[in-house]
Every structure is written in structure tokens, then in C-alpha cells.
Amino acid sequence: MDEDGLPIVGSGIDLTKVPAIQQKRTVAFLNQFVVHTVQFLNRFSTVCEEKLSALSLRIQQIETTLNILDAKNNTQEEGLQKTEVVTENVTTVAKDPRYARYLKMVQVGVPVMAIRNKMISEGLNPDLLETPDAPVPAWGDDGKAEESSDSESSFSD
Template structure:
């Protein structure tokens, strides 16, 4: 015995004289350990599967929401494009304006461009618009010539 009164277990004991542990008792302890471990792992697996299932459902909901938002954005974009197309269809271009269309036809036929430009200037039209037939037509009073507008202003100021 040691100073606390506990028996000293050590090399002084002959283990051959100590009785063996009952095998049935050892097997029962091992079986209990295995059963409890398997139950724990089964519960852990079930909880993990439930959480993964809930997470998968949440991801599907988010994907659905994103698809809906994307579809709405695409619809708005398409509507904006359609409105732009309608505006451009309604907008009169140089090629559609009868004042400029005949000069564009002359260019296609092969009339010298300088002659066409001179004719347009004499009629008060902007000859630079021959190069941009898809541009919007300037208003009747605004043909794009700054020189003409300054001349008209100066004539009124006298």
C-alpha cells in the first residue's frame, strides 16, 4: 500500500495467478459499444441527409428566383429594343426623305458626286448627308448648314 492507502499495482503482482476476465462480459461490452456507435452514426447520417436536402431545396428556390429575375430583365430589354425599333421605324431617315432620296438615286446611277453636292447646296440641302443615308433627317428649317443659319440671323438683325 502507498501513503494514501491504495494498493500498489505493479511488477510485484504475478499476473498468471490473477483470474481471467469473463469472455461473455467482454463480448457484451464490445457489443454495447458497437450498437451505440452504430446508432450514433445512423443518427448523424440522418441529420446530415436532412440538412443536405434542405440546402438543396434552398438552392433550387434561389435558382428559380434567379431564372424569374433573368426572364423579367430579358423581357424589359426586349421591350426596350422593340420601342427603339418602333422609334427608328417611325423616324424619317435621309434615304426615306423624298428631298434626299433622288440625290441618293443619282449617286447609285453614277452621277458625279461633286455635281450632286453642288445641286444640293443650290437647293439648300446638306450634301454631307449623302454619306449617311441611315441618319435621321434634319428638321425642315435645320438642314445642318451652320452657314445658312448664320446668314439668316444676320439678315434679320439689320
């Protein structure tokens, strides 16, 4: 026997003399356990589905936002690339040989009025001296060449 007075080898109870367990009571306990377990699992499943649905919606919103940002970024990059292409293909006043020598005269210190008069006499726009990074206008776009051609035609009448 152990400290509590129970036999070590067996219970010492003759099971044939013990009355049977009530089956209705056992079935009721099992039914209650199953019902509570199923209710818990249903609630747990519902909560998990709601959270997954909310997470899925949030992921879709983030993907949409990323797509919008990506589209904006691509548009901006294309705009920058077009601007770079345009600026690479356009000759500026400083790079045009017709205007470059006049800009050099300004740097050397030749009086600006003398340079302006010389440019007008050659049919160039003297206002472009102030904007050396501006694109060079096509022939006749600066207005000076057209005035000289108009004045020449007026003399021939």
C-alpha cells in the same frame, strides 16, 4: 430423426425442466438494441436534414440567379423593342423623298460635287449622302437651313 439426429416432429426437450431465461439479461439486450437503433436513426435524420437544407439553399441560389437573368433578358428585350419602335418611326435619309432623289443621282453616276451643290442650294445637308441609313434631321437641325435664313436676314438690313 433427421441427419443431425434431431427429432422431426418436435424438439424432444421438456420445457418444464429447462431453467428460465434471465430477464435482466434479456432486458439489457433489448435496451442496447433500442439505444443503438435510436442513435442510428438520429444520425440518419441529422444527415438528411443537413442535405435537405443544403439542397434548399442551392435551389434558392439558382432561383435568384434565374430571376436576375430573366430580369436582364426582359430589360434587353424591352430595349430591343424600344429600338425597333424608334427605328420604325424614324425616317431614314434613304426613305425621305427630299434626299431619295439625290441618292438616286449618286447611283446613276452624277458627279457628287454637282449633287452636293444642288443640295446646298435647296437647304439640305449634303453630308447625309454618305449615311443613307441615318435618321433624317428635323427641319433646321442640319444647320444648312438656318445659315440660309441668317444670310437672308443679313441681306435685308
